[in-house]
Amino acid sequence: MSFLRRRNKEVAPPPPPTPFIEEITAQEYSLKLAFLARSSDGLRLPADPRMKTMLPSVVEPLAEGPVEVLDPVSHELADAAPSIERLPELQQWIAARSTVSPVALHALYVLESTDAVDMTVDSLAVALLQGETDTSGYPDYAAIVGGLASHWDEISGDLIVRAVVGWGGKGQRGDTERTARRLLSSLYQQVRATGHSLGAAAAATRAATGPERGGSVCAHCGFESGTDAFYCPKCGMRKVGREA
Numbered sequence: 001m002s003f004l005r006r007r008n009k010e011v012a013p014p015p016p017p018t019p020f021i022e023e024i025t026a027q028e029y030s031l032k033l034a035f036l037a038r039s040s041d042g043l044r045l046p047a048d049p050r051m052k053t054m055l056p057s058v059v060e061p062l063a064e065g066p067v068e069v070l071d072p073v074s075h076e077l078a079d080a081a082p083s084i085e086r087l088p089e090l091q092q093w094i095a096a097r098s099t100v101s102p103v104a105l106h107a108l109y110v111l112e113s114t115d116a117v118d119m120t121v122d123s124l125a126v127a128l129l130q131g132e133t134d135t136s137g138y139p140d141y142a143a144i145v146g147g148l149a150s151h152w153d154e155i156s157g158d159l160i161v162r163a164v165v166g167w168g169g170k171g172q173r174g175d176t177e178r179t180a181r182r183l184l185s186s187l188y189q190q191v192r193a194t195g196h197s198l199g200a201a202a203a204a205t206r207a208a209t210g211p212e213r214g215g216s217v218c219a220h221c222g223f224e225s226g227t228d229a230f231y232c233p234k235c236g237m238r239k240v241g242r243e244a
């Protein structure tokens with residue numbers, strides 16, 4: 001009986017109720033990033049591959065570094081997105097761009113995350129337009145990157161060219177935004193100054209990609225586009241069996 005008494009003694013009493021404290025001492029951490037981009041309306045250039053190869057030289061006078069040419073990615077990578085929440089797609093996105101410079105990678109990140117370009121169909125002549133790069137070549141958060149995006153018109157086969165710029169900002173509108181607008185306008189004017197422009201493209205100057213596509217598949221590059229397409233917006237080739 002003595003051991004039973006001893007055990008009863010050893011049972012720990014329930015802990016006293018903790019007083020409810022509304023605020024404890026804590027530190028808060030946050031990161032707010034905002035990327036902004038602007039795209040001009042399209043300008044129509046003749047259906048000639050030389051028009052596309054000319055575009056880097058149009059961007060050059062406005063660039064603070066080399067102009068890089070980025071072709072559209074393979075259609076298998078249509079779902080690859082530069083989003084940290086979707087790791088497998090992000091890994092695909094990075095792998096598809098392993099040969100791209102830090103400036104172009106930053107530009108793609110800004111312009112693709114904001115939907116200013118669709119690299120399953122757009123080609124891009126892109127450069128650092130304003131700002132600094134760090135020692136490994138990556139642009140500042142507030143640097144302005146951009147250039148000319150282009151795709152082929154699905155009906156006429158003309159080259160549709162848009163000026164695009166992108167930059168990071170802390171939700172503040174100010175000098176960077178003004179400079180970006182000025183650069184966008186300069187890029188657009190530079191295209192017109194080539195003397196090759198046939199005028200402004202109709203409102204729907206971006207090739208239609210998305211759930212509504214699936215009319216026909218390009219025999220040359222595999223791109224799926226709407227039923228009305230005579231030309232592939234991605235590679236510019238005439239659709240098989242389509243007469244313009």
Ligand SMILES: [Zn+2]
Nearest residue numbers: 218221232235
């Ligand atoms: Zn094609």
